[in-house]
Amino acid sequence: MNKEISITINGEIFQQSVPIRMLLVDFIRDVAGLTGTHVGCTFEGVCGACTIHLDDEAVKSCLMLAVQADGRSITTIEGLAANGKLHPLQKAFNDHHALQCGFCSAGILMNMAEFTRTNRKLTEDEIRNALVGNLCRCTGYAHIVDAIKEVAGDAGSISAVHQHNLERA
């Protein structure tokens, strides 16, 4: 059974008839062709590689059906940079070597972009606990924590994130 839905992804409207059983992550990857959002588990929602923003809230797109996102607005990793300017976390991930294979990175960046928008002066423990919804197999997490710390840690400045969000809006 199909249903006509309309989802805005990174500011662009995708109107399409899709099977009602289609997962949101498949809509993003296969229909919209945005392959930066990844699948690392059998849709049990543990690995977090498929994390996106649904109306500015970080969600795992493998745990939703596409039809549930009808009429809503999504940001994926491809839409995280603002007018070609990288999000401060994207830059910090490069500076701190916070990724190796990069398969988990999109999900972590999307999760942390939301988290650091409202949370600041984070301790290492707070950052580590905020990351439990994302698995990384390569890095051992240390450099990911360092990168997030630079942007939103005790000594970091969250204002860069706000500035970025203003530019994106």
Added chain:
Amino acid sequence: MSYVAKQQGWVGRQFNRKEDYRLTTGKGQYFADIVVPGMLHLVFVRSKHAHARIKRIDTSAAKAIPGVVAVVTGEDVRDAIKSLPQPVVVPALPARYPTFWPLAVDKVKFHGEPVAAVVARDKYVAEDAADAVAIEYEPLPIIGDMEDALKLGSPIVHDGWENNEMFSMTFTGGATPESQAANDAEVDQLIKSADVSIKGRYRVHRCGVTPLEPRGALATWDESDGMVAWITTQRPHIDRLAMSDVLDIPTERIRVIAPRDQGGAFGVKAPFYREPILVCYMARELKRPVRWLETREEHLMSVSQERDQIHDLEIGATKEGRIVALRDRGLADNGDGCEGVYWGYLMPFLGAALLPNAYDLTKCDIKIRVACTNKAVLSPARSFGAYPTRFALERAIDRLAHRLDKDPADVRRLNLIPTLPYVTATGVNYDSGDFLKVWDYLIKTIDLTKFRAEQREAWRRGRYIGVGFGVGAELSGVASSVLVPMENQPGYGAATVRLDPRGKVQVFEGDAPGGQGHETSMAQVVAQEFGIHPNDVTVMHGDTSTTPFGSGTIGARAGSYTVSAISTACRVLKKKIARVMAHDLKIESDPDDFVFVDGYVVYTKSDNVRKTFREVVERIIMAPLNLPAGESGGLEHTSFFEADAPMICFSAHAAFVEVNSNSGQIKLTRYVTSEDVGTVINPQIVEAQVQGGVVQGISNCLFEQFIYDENGQQLTCTFENYKLATAADVPTVEVHHEAGTPCPHTPLGSRGLGEGIPGAVPGALTNAVCDALRPFGIEIDELPLRPDRVWRALKEAKRLAAAE
């Protein structure tokens, strides 16, 4: 500053990775992102039984579903596809090799074995159809335990075998039964007459290093050009040869491409697996593109399962703690043993060869047996086979120290190999380095004396803190002298370096990385050699149609073998550039009189004589006139690098824990490493290899475990029940390279590091827990190291103490 000093530019410098822009902006090019028009989706139907005869398969309902293109079973392919083993993926070692096809024929041998496959236009429909395939089984008795499997009268995994032993080997005492028997007797006598002997049974459970990206294969077929196959693989060139053999496709008509970006591999993507064979076969049969994208559930059912060894290990030592002899009887549970290249047993094989580790153990008697059972075959995981043997010996050393009432750090130092080169009792060559220097640096860094004082004070106040150590002498690449007998493949590193007329460089390597940062480290090496910027260098890998032959991204060979091939190729080209430049300048000179620095080629005997790198390169490629006699135009060179001797890197680890003596909860408070990685190319990348490797080791030790129930059902096929360490579970590792020694066998002095890192972890962690609980006298010899195990040991220790 002299030019020579200025040249020390890019090697050793922190340089942000070139890969990261695309990977942090969603522009990576992973397997699942590759789409070919008309691509069909293949889904495997996997066995629900661990051991059963296939009575009947009814595919009619599946075939009747609209959108289904084909349904195949083992019977359909057994005559069309050559079974494995095939020579290119069989080691030159005397093992018994089971015959198998991509789909089960006659019977299934583990829960998750592919039995049939469905090909459909839509992936959801393919899954529906897979559910509609009806298979009737006749269950057979399960072989679920490696020791039972080797007993007389056990049910047999493979039809036609008289028992379940796939491989056995003696690693010590020479080549003949007589010399081995004499060696065994001598070791026995040494242990018996030693001041002390420590005997234990050490067991490491089934776990591995599953990458976050599962496997996949996509094949296209063209009647005139043949096959193009994208496979998640560390070894595209080997896959190409093997695929050619099993499908009878001449090699000139098959091209294998490892995707540019791979979501981790860690050994898991190194074997020649059964699933891609069927994908390639179906693409040729249907003459349409066919893709299989593995689910996490399939992945955890069928691959990423390693370790799973038992070691009965005994050491004899002097009262000072010097080990005089060692005997080990190893056992491994190899599942069905069906897997190209490794056949599961190569991991326990290498683990046994590496058992002596960095310790000076001249008198050893080491033997292993590998059993087939009704489980998935062992597939490689970083710290290849050695994770269990490292654990066994490190635990034995701590138990020896406890018996002698000495600090385990002192006993360890007493037994470390004092000078290199060294050949172990198992025949493994350790080329160079200084173990004691690396070790002493670790002990100084952690200030052991101070910690011991804090520990005594903590114990007095009822807190249990401890430190544990582990070391690893690990492969730094795998020499041909090791890899030819072990895997029937060459060990050399290979690279093509191609200059273009604009003075930019392309590098082609035949291996296939999965996140190790080859594009950056290798660009830094080229930049250093030519005196240009790393951004002027592009590194391409993984495509068998454009890269020189390489055995794959395995055994930490990029930092040892592959960069050495690149460096060597660059130096050949530099000599040519220098010869042409000298000729043009009409100077009599040696090529070494020219240096490449800051975008210039400079004649060292006169700073005023220089040309831009681009200018001289362009002249040789685009204007090959008036060249020196015998010289031709163009600037491209392929090097195959083989070191004089097999090489190693070394690391020493210290883990600190606090244990709750009521609950058994373990808190990992600090983790420090000291490595010898030789010349560091990119410090951030090297450090990250250690961070990631240690956390994989921790995750294996504390959390991960594949569990099969009494019916052979695999109960841990999702990330909900196969738990990986999260960020909140682990500390940041303190990583130190300061005590390294440049490797004399590589052009840059670099060593490959990364593959073996997890191996030192289980010993260090478990030793730390036992050290914290010294007041209770607890020794833990089995993993995983979970609070329930510690709690039980504490309860038993308290009961014994109360009884006294």
